[in-house]
Amino acid sequence: MVILFAVFLLTLLVLTAVAIVRTENLFVAVMLTGIFSLLMAANFFVLDAADVALTEAAIGAGITTVLFLGALALTAEHEKSVSAGRWLSMGVVIVTTLVLIYATFDKPRLGDPQAPVHLHVAPWYLDKTPEIIGIPNVVTAVLGSFRGYDTLGELFVVFTAFIGVLFILSGRRGRHLPSNGRASSSTDQGLGHHLIPKVVGRLLIPFIVLFGFYVQFHGEYGPGGGFQAGAIVAAGIILYALLEGETQALKVVPPPALMGMVVGGAVLYGAVGIAGIVLGGNFLDYSVLADNPVTGQQIGILIIELGVGIAVCGALLSIFHAFAAREPS
Amino acid sequence: MELLGLYNYWAFAVVLMTGLYAVITKGNLIKKLIGLSIFQSAVFLLYITMNKVDGGTAPIVQKGVTDQVFSNPLPQVLILTAIVVGISTTALGLAIVVRIKESYGTIEEHEIQNLDRDS
Numbered sequence: 001m002v003i004l005f006a007v008f009l010l011t012l013l014v015l016t017a018v019a020i021v022r023t024e025n026l027f028v029a030v031m032l033t034g035i036f037s038l039l040m041a042a043n044f045f046v047l048d049a050a051d052v053a054l055t056e057a058a059i060g061a062g063i064t065t066v067l068f069l070g071a072l073a074l075t076a077e078h079e080k081s082v083s084a085g086r087w088l089s090m091g092v093v094i095v096t097t098l099v100l101i102y103a104t105f106d107k108p109r110l111g112d113p114q115a116p117v118h119l120h121v122a123p124w125y126l127d128k129t130p131e132i133i134g135i136p137n138v139v140t141a142v143l144g145s146f147r148g149y150d151t152l153g154e155l156f157v158v159f160t161a162f163i164g165v166l167f168i169l170s171g172r173r174g175r176h177l178p179s180n181g182r183a184s185s186s187t188d189q190g191l192g193h194h195l196i197p198k199v200v201g202r203l204l205i206p207f208i209v210l211f212g213f214y215v216q217f218h219g220e221y222g223p224g225g226g227f228q229a230g231a232i233v234a235a236g237i238i239l240y241a242l243l244e245g246e247t248q249a250l251k252v253v254p255p256p257a258l259m260g261m262v263v264g265g266a267v268l269y270g271a272v273g274i275a276g277i278v279l280g281g282n283f284l285d286y287s288v289l290a291d292n293p294v295t296g297q298q299i300g301i302l303i304i305e306l307g308v309g310i311a312v313c314g315a316l317l318s319i320f321h322a323f324a325a326r327e328p329s
Numbered sequence: 330m331e332l333l334g335l336y337n338y339w340a341f342a343v344v345l346m347t348g349l350y351a352v353i354t355k356g357n358l359i360k361k362l363i364g365l366s367i368f369q370s371a372v373f374l375l376y377i378t379m380n381k382v383d384g385g386t387a388p389i390v391q392k393g394v395t396d397q398v399f400s401n402p403l404p405q406v407l408i409l410t411a412i413v414v415g416i417s418t419t420a421l422g423l424a425i426v427v428r429i430k431e432s433y434g435t436i437e438e439h440e441i442q443n444l445d446r447d448s
Contacts, residue, residue, distance in 0.1 A: 003333060010340040013374075017347040017367050026359055033363055040370050047337075048400035049377045050387040055412045056373075064366065064416055071359060071423040075430045079357035080437050086354055093350045100342035109334030111383035113398075118382060122401040130390055138388040138402040139409070147406060154410040161417030168424040222389065227413045312413060319420045329431045 003110075006046050013039045027077050030068040037061040050223035051139045054215070058231040063316055066238055070323035134294040135220040135301065143225065144301035148284040152269055155308055159266050162315040169322040190245035201243045208236035216309045220298070226305040230312025238320050246324045258318045265311025269304050276300075337378040345371035356438040358426045362419060369415050373408045380404040 016039060020032045037060030044053035108115035125142055133141040143151055191197045209232075216229030241249030272284070279288040286300025287293035348371060351364025380401040388402040430436050433444055 007333065007336055010336060014340055014343050014347075017344045020363060020367065021347055021351045021355075021360075026357070029360065029363055033366070036367070036370070040374065043374065044377050047377050047381045048385055048387050049380060049405045049408070050389075052373075052377060052405050052408050052412070055409050059412055059416050060370070064419060067416070067420055067423055068359070068363070071427055074427045075359060075436050079355065079360050082354070082356040082437075082439065089350060089354045093346045093353075096349075097342050097346040100345070101339055104335050104338035104342065107335065107338055109331065110337050110378060111334070111381045111385075113382050115379070117379050117404070118401050122403050125402055126388065126390075126399050136390045136392075138390065138399070139405050142402055142406045143409065151410060154414055157414045158417045161421045164421045165424045168421075168428055223387065225409075227409060231413075315417070319424075322424070323427070326427065329434075 002046065006043070009039055009043050009046065013043065024079050024081060025077065026072055026079055027069075030065060030072060033068065034061050034065040037064065051137075051225065051228070054223050054228045055231070058228050058235060062235040063231055063238070063320075066235075066242075066320065067323060070320065074323070074326055074328050132294070133297045133301070135298060137220055137222065139223075140219050140225050140301065140305070144304055145284075145286060145297055148273075148304065151304070151308070152273070152284065155266055155269055155311055158312060158315050159262060162262055162318055165319045165322050169326060190241070190243050190248070192244060198243055201239055205236050205240055208239065209233055212236060216305065219305055220301060226308030226310075227312055229305075230309040230314075231316060233309075234313045234316040234320070237317055241320070241324065246321070250321065253317065255318070255321070258314045258321070261310050261314030262318065265307045265309070265314065268307035268310070272300055272303050272307070337374070341371050341375045341378065344374065358429065358436040358438065359423070361438075362422050362426065365422070366415065366419055369411075373411065376404040376408050 013036065016032055016036045020029050020036060023029050023032070037056055040060060041053045041057040044056055125146065126138055129135070129138045129141045133145055135141055191201075212229045212232035212235075215224035215232060216226065219225035219229070237249060237253060240252065272286070272289075274283070276285040276288055277283055281288035284300075286297045289296035289299050345368055348364045348366075348368030352361050352368065355361055355364065380403070382398055382400045385398040385400040388399040388405070390399075391397070426436055429441065433441050435441060435444075
């Protein structure tokens, strides 16, 4: 039964991908991308990856769609069709697909417990997490503690992208201040004049933010963690910005606060690592943070997840504001 | 039924190549970025497919339950962070596209190349 459902979801996924590529209206393509991400999240959930499903639903279906729409508003809504080289590339793509499908016959079947990927280090993590870290969610334990260096690196990739976007999009056409009499532009007005989005949105926003905090602080016990929570809280505030206007949202969370969040979150993560060295352990070794090594691990993961959540939320909001504050050329 | 166990990989192959097709044939820069994120999602699907174990559940250990089979947590950790990095790189790409539009007045690849050639 589950496999039939999975086949149904995957078929829909393939059809959506083809539809995205075929349509020449970019607005339609972006909307279909949101559906694509939601289907992908459902697939991840069927495949037992609850944490990844939550991340894909919050980031893929939520924030990516908004960013693409922001970019469309500044560029063009229709693409011009190009016919040169179409059949050649179609041929190359079909041949490569067939080669890839031929190669899959050597793969282990879905769910095979004897597949090589399950026989190496994965059982060790599943066995030792309750003993060494003492938290139920193995994904959070591996993310925060065993592979803490990797997560720190990923956070700095987000940080670098945030700096990059601000560098590229700030400048002469940058921020328009509310005092210079241009409050009539569409980004300042928001959707406030539409009654239904306004009422429903105002009802939803507190719950979205509350759910974000739940995902943040419950990430050790259930699916969730800093990356998801940061994206969910950012999505709530972006919804607020869409309803009440860009200027109003910047009053709630001003740009200096956003900068502080991104830098502060990254520094908080690094500081936990340094604290490990100061207390006599290795960089990002949380065992020395408390008298009991297991408690130390839990404190360390809680703090670094908080740092990740704050930094991701700040970075995504800053990127959104960078697009929204720009005047169409 | 045996071959149905490979359906995930086939869907991966088709979605991957759909994304690649958009990247190589479409001239519109935003469409290229959409293709790139489809390509990226297909890779996520490949990794998450490999983490599934028959009869398993999400790797969240429950107290007092000892005979539960868990799916592999490692691919999940890799992909969780990869999704967040993916949105960051997409945002950077979109920012560059917006600047190209402001400088050239178009985001179609062949028109940009023509403008470069004329100048």
